[in-house]
Amino acid sequence: MAGYDAYKTPLDSRYSSDEMKQLFSQRSRHSTWRKLWLYLAEAEKELGIDTITDAAITQMKQHLIVSNDDFGVAAVEEKRRKHDVMAHVHAFGQVAPEAAGIIHYGATSCYVTDNAELILMKNALELIMPKLAKVIYNLRAFALEWKDEPTLGYTHYQPAQMITVGKRACQWIQMLMMGQSGKHRASIPRPEVQRCPRHHWYTSVSFDPCIVCKQHCKRIGGTSNAVCLVRSWKSSTTMPRKVDRLNEILCQKAGFPSCYDISYQTYPRKVDLNIANAVAGLGATCMQITGDIRHLANMKEVEEPFSKDQIGSSAMAYKRNPMLSERIASLGRKLASLPINFMNTMSVQWMERSLDDSAIRRSDIPELFLLADACMIGMDALSNGLVVYPKRIHAHNLSELPFMITENIIMKICAQGGNRQDAHEEIRVLSHQASAVVKNEGGENDLVERIKNTEYFKPVWGDIDGMMDPKLYVGRAPEIVQRYAGQAGPVEVKLAPYMQKILHSATAQLNV
Structure with missing residues (x-):
């Protein structure tokens, strides 16, 4: 056809x-x-x-x-x-x-089918890691550029406290770098090599949940016969210890450090599940990051790159739909859904094996990595061209800032001998009145004016205008960004092994 x-x-x-x-x-x-x-x-x-x-x-x-x-x-x-x-x-x-x-x-079919899968997965992970590193590199540059720009932070998708644009980007980076436990908790994309047991070729991937580790902790499946009693090798080599040496040689030739302790006809399908869980975590992370960007685009604060001739909608010509973020979210959702297939496959491998893993793994394993690859390609394009609108962010900050300064007002009242509970009640009443103007009348937030017109707050009237600078409320956010993403920080250290590939990729993008 x-x-x-x-x-x-x-x-x-x-x-x-x-x-x-x-x-x-x-x-x-x-x-x-x-x-x-x-x-x-x-x-x-x-x-x-x-x-x-x-x-x-x-x-x-x-x-x-x-x-x-x-x-x-x-x-x-x-x-x-x-x-x-x-x-x-x-x-x-x-x-x-x-x-x-x-x-x-002297081999079974699984000698080539299983060990080929392990080699392909190992190589696939090594293709994904530099792409993941490039995304982190892009977001690092973005975070440092906008580390001082105040923006509203949200809890429950409700305005909460001030952070900075760069601080939010560091939250995204941390999700991409976050490890499972112990020494790997910040180890992406390059955790330390862990030694594996020996005796059956087999891959155990010790992963960060959202990324791929450097060394995949590889073990590779061996040459034992259908139920691993090594009878055929006993008769052929006359010395059973040569079977162990055979597996050692095969590991060396295939580039794996060691073998698995217990072997049967296949390597344990739990290995596939472990790998799928790790790679699927990357998909879930992409979904969360692109979800944030889609919400920010709705508020016209941050947008994904939008090319000169790009069409956002076939009907509404004015629209700038977050097409790239939506695509990544869609692919990430599919990627995040795959572990259930691997879990079900693992759970029905009766006794030493069954063959109902074959057809499904032929599609699931390639799809797992093709989806992860597609997510990283999209995330690279997205993170490399994010557009920030500082004036829009500032206007949004000012619309919510009157509520945020109230804690400081209460503290100042108390410092001058006032009662905290009385101050809190006064603020509560005025805040609800101001909210009603915004919600019911479509007006501006007039809480500051109400405070200035309330005799109870007269002792702090002269301080209020000085409180209306968003930068006063970002706390240590700029410092946190610099420490995390700046020179010699955790992000730079983890990116170091990939910098040559990252710079090559960045140069290629400029030449397109």
């Missing part, structure tokens, strides 16, 4: 990057299978299986990338055999005939 006559996922056609789509392509996946078969053959040869020749190894190395013709051969064989792994064993043997008899020697 022609390209426009068959369904294609929007993650492919609209949202995700070429490199992430390539990583989860059929050529990437099945070429990874071939690398795993090569690693296995090399390890077995090293341990004394003399039926594996140098010529076999050479031919395997020459055909690690699956060609279009190879896919054709595999498709015919799979239609006949109804087994994708054996179809690709056959196709590999066609182009590496010297190795045809030893490809997949």
Whole structure:
């Protein structure tokens, strides 16, 4: 069918990057299978299986990338055999005939399928991390630029206290950097490497809930047979300890530090759930950040970038809809919903395994990372061009400031010998009167005038005008921003390993 006559996922056609789509392509996946078969053959040869020749190894190395013709051969064989792994064993043997008899020697299908998934997920995380770092880098610059700009803070989406525009951006950064516990609580995007147990290739990702860790704490699944009794290896190597050495060699070749303690036919599907929970947390964070921006856009205080010829609405030409934020929120919602699939898959892996994990993981694992990738692409564009309207923010501040100065007024009354409860009651009555003017009459907040006209507050009349500066009420917000996002602060320290890639990405964006 022609390209426009068959369904294609929007993650492919609209949202995700070429490199992430390539990583989860059929050529990437099945070429990874071939690398795993090569690693296995090399390890077995090293341990004394003399039926594996140098010529076999050479031919395997020459055909690690699956060609279009190879896919054709595999498709015919799979239609006949109804087994994708054996179809690709056959196709590999066609182009590496010297190795045809030893490809997949002593392994189960999960040797290539599971370990390829682990490698692809590891590589996918390594693609996402620099993109996440770039988003944090953008928000850091934004936070520092606007660290002193007073703005209303909200609780329950009601005006509460003054913060600064930069302080709110640091809240977003912290959600992206926040770790699960202990030493990782501020460790994103680069926590320390943790050592893993050994004995079965397997990936355990020790994650921050909203981001991806540097080292994914990788373990990779092994070569044991269908229920991991290693019988076939006992008969082939004569020395059971060589099985352990085989797994050690395979770990080294695949770039993993160690193996898992207990192995069965697959690696534990709880691993997928752990990874999904971590990456899905990134989606939830994107939803919260873009939700804030959409609310701020409604108040005309902060807007996402809007290009010169961009159309906000097909009917209402004046509109500047937050299209980018809405797209990210939509993708983030889908991403945040995926862990339930991984949990359900894990929970029905009866005994040593069942195969009802296969079809769903073929879509869920790539989709998990394609969605995360799409969210990061959108967040980069969003965070790199946020527009702030200081005068609008100031006008909004002044509309609520009369309520916020009342605590200071009460304190000054008390300092001059007044009764706190009496002052509180006077303020309460006047505040409700001022609120009624705003809500029922559509008027301006006249609380300050009411206070100035109330004899009870005469001792502080001369102080009131000096209280009407929003900067008096931001507290330590500018200092907090500088300490957190400034030079040598936690954000700069965590971004340091990614600065070369970040600067390369920023230069590429300028050249577009």
